[in-house]
Structures are given as structure tokens and as C-alpha cells.
Amino acid sequence: MRTILVVAATALWLPAAALAQGAEVAFGGGLKQDTSLPVQIESDQLQVNQSDGTAVFSGNVRVVQGQMRLAAQSVQVEYAPEGGAIRRLHASGGVTLANEREAAEAKDAVYTIDSGEVVMTGDVLLTQGPNTLAGQKLVIDLTAGTGRMEGRVQTVFQPGTSP
Numbered sequence: 001m002r003t004i005l006v007v008a009a010t011a012l013w014l015p016a017a018a019l020a021q022g023a024e025v026a027f028g029g030g031l032k033q034d035t036s037l038p039v040q041i042e043s044d045q046l047q048v049n050q051s052d053g054t055a056v057f058s059g060n061v062r063v064v065q066g067q068m069r070l071a072a073q074s075v076q077v078e079y080a081p082e083g084g085a086i087r088r089l090h091a092s093g094g095v096t097l098a099n100e101r102e103a104a105e106a107k108d109a110v111y112t113i114d115s116g117e118v119v120m121t122g123d124v125l126l127t128q129g130p131n132t133l134a135g136q137k138l139v140i141d142l143t144a145g146t147g148r149m150e151g152r153v154q155t156v157f158q159p160g161t162s163p
Contacts, residue, residue, distance in 0.1 A: 033099075033142035035116040037066040039086055041075065053079040063089065067099045068142070070109070088112050095120065097140075102128050104138055116143040124149065130158040 044059025055077045063070040073093025080087045089111040097104045097118065107122025118140040126133040126149065136151025 033068045033116065034066055035113055035142055039089075039113070040064045041077070043075070053081060053084075055079070061091070063091070069096075069098050070111070071096045072109070086113055102126070104140075106138065117141060132156050 041057055041061065041063050043057035043061040045057070047056045047058075049055070056074060057077065058074045061070075061072050061075045063072075063075060070089070070091055072091035072095045074091070076090040076092075077086055078088040078090070079085065089109075091109045091111070092107070095106050095109045097106075097109060097120065104120055104124060104126045106120035106124040109118055109120040111118045118138075120138040120140070121136065124135050124138045126138060126147075133149055133153065133155045135149040135153040138147055138149050140147040
């Protein structure tokens with residue numbers, strides 16, 4: 001019994017120790033996204049600022065692009081000066097980014113549409129099935145379906161499963 005406990009403790013400690021400085025995260029297609037799809041936003045309120053090309057959606061904000069869903073208390077949208085296309089979304093207040101298989105939570109997230117990059121910061125928690133990964137910053141490449149967790153990374157992998 002003692003041997004099993006030592007092996008189990010070591011198995012849990014080694015991944016966390018190895019990932020303490022940063023962890024590459026494979027999404028297995030989970031958060032891979034076609035960033036050219038339309039972005040749909042709904043909220044309780046909307047404020048538009050024509051002078052700086054921004055709009056702030058607030059109160060129960062829901063953003064949908066393909067299979068990807070983002071929820072937050074507030075989302076500031078930055079528009080490109082030429083053509084008015086959405087350049088960037090800055091979500092804050094209990095941010096959740098999810099699809100059918102995976103979900104990530106954080107205090108803030110910035111989604112740059114053209115590059116397909118999402119940067120989530122502040123007590124980030126990524127759930128992939130029964131496995132979890134936590135840190136302070138998660139950078140996701142939606143085009144490639146990959147990511148990197150940074151900042152005192154902690155993980156729990158369930159035996160017999162893959163992230």
C-alpha cells in the first residue's frame with residue numbers, strides 16, 4: 001500500500017514540477033477555430049464610441065464564433081479604422097471560453113481576430129475532460145489548436161486519459 005501511495009504521489013508531483021515554469025498544451029482540435037467565421041455578440045447593454053472605434057458590451061455578454069463560446073461580464077470590441085472589421089475583443093469579469101470538449105476560465109481574455117490568438121490571464125483554469133491545468137496565463141493559438149500555460153502551473157491528470 002505504501003508503494004502505491006509513493007508512486008501515486010510521485011506521479012502527481014512530477015508533472016506539476018515539470019510544468020512549473022510553463023506547459024505546452026495540445027488541444028486536440030478542441031479549441032481549434034476558423035477565425036474567419038462571423039462573430040455574434042449579445043449583452044444587456046451596449047455603448048459605442050465612434051471617436052476611438054470601440055464598443056463596450058456589458059452585462060451577461062455572450063460571444064459566439066463557430067463552435068467557440070465566450071462569456072463575460074464585459075467585452076470591449078476594437079474595430080479596424082479602415083472597413084470597421086473587428087480587430088480585437090477584450091473580455092473581463094469571470095471569463096469563460098468553451099466549446100463542446102474543453103473550457104478555460106480566467107479573470108480577463110484578449111482575442112485578436114486576425115492572428116487567432118487568445119491570451120487569458122488571472123487564475124486561469126483549463127479543463128479537458130477529467131483533466132485540469134491551472135496557471136496565471138494561457139496563450140491559445142486557435143488556428144493551430146495549441147496553447148501554452150504559464151505562471152506556477154499546476155495540473156491534475158487522470159490515469160488512463162489523455163489531455
